[in-house]
Amino acid sequence: MFSNPDQNLSELGLGEGMKVADLGAGAGFYTFAAARKVGNAGFVYAIEVQRVLVDKIKSNAMAEGLHNVEAIWANAEKIGGTKLREGVADRVIVSNVLFQVEDKDRDNFCLEVKRITKPGGKILIVDWSEVSVLGPKTVVPKSTVRSLFEKVGFTYEKDFDAGDHHYGIVFKRS
Numbered sequence: 001m002f003s004n005p006d007q008n009l010s011e012l013g014l015g016e017g018m019k020v021a022d023l024g025a026g027a028g029f030y031t032f033a034a035a036r037k038v039g040n041a042g043f044v045y046a047i048e049v050q051r052v053l054v055d056k057i058k059s060n061a062m063a064e065g066l067h068n069v070e071a072i073w074a075n076a077e078k079i080g081g082t083k084l085r086e087g088v089a090d091r092v093i094v095s096n097v098l099f100q101v102e103d104k105d106r107d108n109f110c111l112e113v114k115r116i117t118k119p120g121g122k123i124l125i126v127d128w129s130e131v132s133v134l135g136p137k138t139v140v141p142k143s144t145v146r147s148l149f150e151k152v153g154f155t156y157e158k159d160f161d162a163g164d165h166h167y168g169i170v171f172k173r174s
Contacts, residue, residue, distance in 0.1 A: 003095075003096075003126055003162050003163035003165065003166045004163065005029045005030045005033040005095075006033050008030075008095070008124065008126055008160070008162050008168055009030065009033055009034060009037060009093075009124070011124065011158070011160045011168060011170055012091050012093070012122055012124045012170060013091075013122065014034060014037040014038055014091060015037075015038070015042075016038060016039045016041055016042060017038060017039065017041035017042045018038045018042045018090040018091055019038075019042060019043045019044075019045070019088055019089050019090050019091075020034045020038060020042070020043070020044045020045070020089060020090065020091045020092070020093065021044075021045045021047060021082065021084060021088070021089040021091075021092045021093070021116055021117075022034060022044060022045065022046050022047065022092075022093040022095075023047045023076040023082065023092060023093065023094050023097060023113065024047070024048065024049070024076065024094065024095070024096070024097035024100070025046035025047060025048045025053070025057060025071070026048065026053060026095075026096070027053060027056060027057070027060075028046055028053075028056070028057040028060055028061070028069075028071075030093045030095050031044050031046040031057060031061075031069055031071075032060070032061070032064060032066060032069070034091075034093065035061070035066045035068050035069050036066070038068065039068070040067070040068055042068055043068050043069075043070070044068060044069050044070070045070050045072060045082075045084055045088075045089070046069060046070065046071040046072065047072050047074050047076055047082045047083075047084075048071065048072070048073065048074070049073070049074070049075050049076075051073050054071045054072065054073045055071075057069065057071035058071045072084075076097075076109060076112050076113075077101055077102060077103060077108055077109050077112070078108055078112065079108050079111055079112050079115065080112070080115070081112060082112055082116055084116045085116075086115050086116065087115075087116070087117070087118045087119070088116055088118070089116050089117050089118060089121055090118055090121050090122075091121060091122050091123070091124070092113055092116065092117050092121070092122075092123040092124070093123075093124050093126075094113065094123060094124065094125050094126070094127075095124070095125075095126040095127070096126065096127060096128065096166075097127070098125070098127045098140040098145060099127060099128055099135075099136050099138060099139050099140050106140075106148055107148075107152075110148050110149055110151070110152045111152055113149075113152075114152045114153055114154065114173060117173045118173065119173055119174070120172065120173060121172070121173045122157065122170055122171065122172050122173070123149070123154065123170070123171045123173070124168070124169075124170055125145055125149075125168065125169040125170075125171070126162045126166050126167070126168050127139065127140055127145065127166060127167060128140075128165060128166060129142075129165055129166055129167050132164070132165035132166070134165050135165060142159070142167045142169065145169060146169065149171045150171075153173065153174050154171035154172065154173055154174065155171060155172045155173075155174055156169070156171055157169075157170040157171055157172050158170050
């Protein structure tokens with residue numbers, strides 16, 4: 001099975017009224033699934049560095065009647081780069097992003113995730129598995145991801161099955 005946003009999001013404990021940041025939102029698969037789960041009282045910030053994808057998310061959100069989505073052209077690889085205020089997000093989604101981060105130590109990316117996540121908030125990491133033949137040439141191993149996020153103050157909560165080609169991890173902000 002390929003990675004399923006609805007199934008993966010069930011591991012994150014999304015609830016009605018939550019604020020969610022989807023970093024590296026791409027075409028918005030996680031954004032739209034999260035928007036339906038948090039309902040009209042909740043909100044999803046879709047952060048994307050490619051302007052064409054930001055425009056696509058905006059038009060698809062309108063077409064689907066999802067008025068609780070804001071697509072933002074921004075760069076999560078810089079501290080303050082998401083353009084979100086500190087501690088705004090109850091939950092943060094990072095799907096198929098870490099292997100693309102240009103700064104290979106990924107410190108600023110992890111610090112930006114921490115900056116926007118409320119204390120007690122959770123983050124969902126889904127990324128390419130080392131065993132996938134479909135994935136990119138360079139992947140970020142699960143053990144490295146755990147070290148990166150624990151180093152900046154997140155607590156490992158659990159691993160989960162994110163499909164045949166991906167791994168999934170949930171962390172909680174201390």
